[in-house]
Amino acid sequence: MQNRTMIQLPDKVSYIINTIMEAGYEAYAVGGCIRDSILGRTPDDWDITTSASPHQVKALFPRTIDTGIQHGTVTVMLDREGFEVTTYRIDGAYEDGRHPKEVTFTPELKEDLKRRDFTINAMAYNEKAGLVDIFEGVADLQKKVIRCVGDPRERFTEDALRMMRAVRFSAQLGYGIEDQTAKAIGELASNLALISAERIQTELIKLVTSPHPEALRTAYETGITKVILPEFDRCMETEQNNPHHCYCVGEHILRSMEEIRPDKTLRLAMLFHDIGKPRTLTEDEKGIYHFHGHPAVSEEMTRTILRRLKFDNETLDYVTKLVRYHDYDVIPKPANVRRAVLKTGELIFPLLLEVKEADLKAQSMYMRREKEEKLTAVGRVYQEILSQKQCVSLKTLAVTGTDLIKEAGMQPGREIGSMLQKLLDLVVEDPSLNERAILLKKAREIQ
Ligand code: ATP
Ligand code: MG
Numbered sequence: 001m002q003n004r005t006m007i008q009l010p011d012k013v014s015y016i017i018n019t020i021m022e023a024g025y026e027a028y029a030v031g032g033c034i035r036d037s038i039l040g041r042t043p044d045d046w047d048i049t050t051s052a053s054p055h056q057v058k059a060l061f062p063r064t065i066d067t068g069i070q071h072g073t074v075t076v077m078l079d080r081e082g083f084e085v086t087t088y089r090i091d092g093a094y095e096d097g098r099h100p101k102e103v104t105f106t107p108e109l110k111e112d113l114k115r116r117d118f119t120i121n122a123m124a125y126n127e128k129a130g131l132v133d134i135f136e137g138v139a140d141l142q143k144k145v146i147r148c149v150g151d152p153r154e155r156f157t158e159d160a161l162r163m164m165r166a167v168r169f170s171a172q173l174g175y176g177i178e179d180q181t182a183k184a185i186g187e188l189a190s191n192l193a194l195i196s197a198e199r200i201q202t203e204l205i206k207l208v209t210s211p212h213p214e215a216l217r218t219a220y221e222t223g224i225t226k227v228i229l230p231e232f233d234r235c236m237e238t239e240q241n242n243p244h245h246c247y248c249v250g251e252h253i254l255r256s257m258e259e260i261r262p263d264k265t266l267r268l269a270m271l272f273h274d275i276g277k278p279r280t281l282t283e284d285e286k287g288i289y290h291f292h293g294h295p296a297v298s299e300e301m302t303r304t305i306l307r308r309l310k311f312d313n314e315t316l317d318y319v320t321k322l323v324r325y326h327d328y329d330v331i332p333k334p335a336n337v338r339r340a341v342l343k344t345g346e347l348i349f350p351l352l353l354e355v356k357e358a359d360l361k362a363q364s365m366y367m368r369r370e371k372e373e374k375l376t377a378v379g380r381v382y383q384e385i386l387s388q389k390q391c392v393s394l395k396t397l398a399v400t401g402t403d404l405i406k407e408a409g410m411q412p413g414r415e416i417g418s419m420l421q422k423l424l425d426l427v428v429e430d431p432s433l434n435e436r437a438i439l440l441k442k443a444r445e446i447q
Pocket of ligand 1: 030031032033044047115116117118121122159161162
């Protein structure tokens with residue numbers, strides 16, 4: 001059965017494997033690429049594992065890069081494409097659940113497959129031997145489960161990040177986590193505190209941009225978010241008692257992530273848009289809960305969390321802006337929409353409309369029609385503004401700072417910036433004013 005599974009290796013992968021084999025060593029495509037091929041998905045990259053030492057691999061190919069030679073990895077370059085070729089290895093004891101203290105090379109493929117995290121990631125293939133599936137990865141693909149290779153407690157103790165990887169793969173593939181594997185996560189999740197923010201960030205992005213971002217609930221239930229995102233645990237514990245809502249804050253967040261397309265910025269914006277609600281909760285005399293000022297609190301918390309997880313500044317900028325404005329009331333009239341675009345930013349505004357729609361869809365049915373109609377109307381007005389190329393930023397204002405200096409007799413300096421802003425405000429109120437002569441005249445008048 002095993003050997004009959006056929007995988008179509010790309011020509012270059014097949015060439016590398018055959019070159020190594022002709023030199024008398026073993027070589028296989030391994031890991032994620034085999035899993036994805038069996039699932040009929042196109043792999044992102046093809047990793048190769050071999051019995052040849054890094055030195056021996058280097059001798060076989062004219063162009064190689066020492067990517068991680070101490071861990072046995074050499075990148076073989078063919079044309080402009082790189083392929084990682086890694087020598088069979090056994091990972092030694094892990095230091096503080098983080099990185100292997102030392103790696104030992106081994107002549108046995110089986111040993112190399114044994115060090116891998118999950119059965120579905122521990123299969124190898126080449127054209128001669130066919131599929132090597134010692135840990136029943138195919139069966140687990142059929143059962144749709146994520147299961148550790150070997151004893152889950154040992155594997156998670158060696159590298160705590162694997163617990164997040166388990167949830168991430170379950171979210172990407174829509175699989176369950178096998179009982180013993182899930183139980184071990186519940187017991188060992190606190191070890192994630194030892195893992196670097198960068199590695200956690202990578203897994204969190206893959207989780208939230210997957211087809212099942214709501215798998216974050218599993219991360220909550222197993223105690224993972226308690227360590228990496230305790231702010232989310234507070235949300236799962238906060239009811240909303242308000243006619244606009246039918247879920248607790250955390251469930252509303254999960255639903256809102258499902259309602260938006262799988263883009264990193266958008267999914268993170270939904271994850272954080274209400275993160276400040278638990279801190280702003282008040283109860284009125286009728287027992288209804290309110291969360292006044294929560295967008296500002298959510299924005300501050302989002303900044304703190306994204307910094308803690310070492311996100312880049314661009315992501316931080318976009319996500320915090322979307323969080324800040326997610327509840328901003330836009331009236332569906334041209335001047336109001338133009339003002340909203342100016343205030344939030346030209347790049348942010350279309351994303352904000354998506355955020356608002358997802359937020360809405362994750363609320364109760366109370367006033368749903370009215371809310372939807374209003375948002376649709378805002379979208380229509382915005383499209384009209386775009387199609388008429390109306391000015392909503394300095395980029396398309398009919399005068400520049402230089403114009404003001406040369407034509408309106410202004411002195412270079414800070415006044416230029418504030419004058420441009422004033423002119424932009426005028427144009428946003430009335431697009432017909434966006435003409436050079438008119439604006440220069442206005443500038444002279446205002447001065
Ligand atoms: P992706 O589609 O996200 O790239 P992948 O399975 O290819 O998924 P990688 O992080 O690229 O994941 O790793 C490649 C392979 O290396 C995995 O399939 C797995 O066999 C092994 N691996 C990666 N990280 C670990 C880990 N932390 N512990 C054990 N094995 C790992
Ligand atoms: Mg990969």
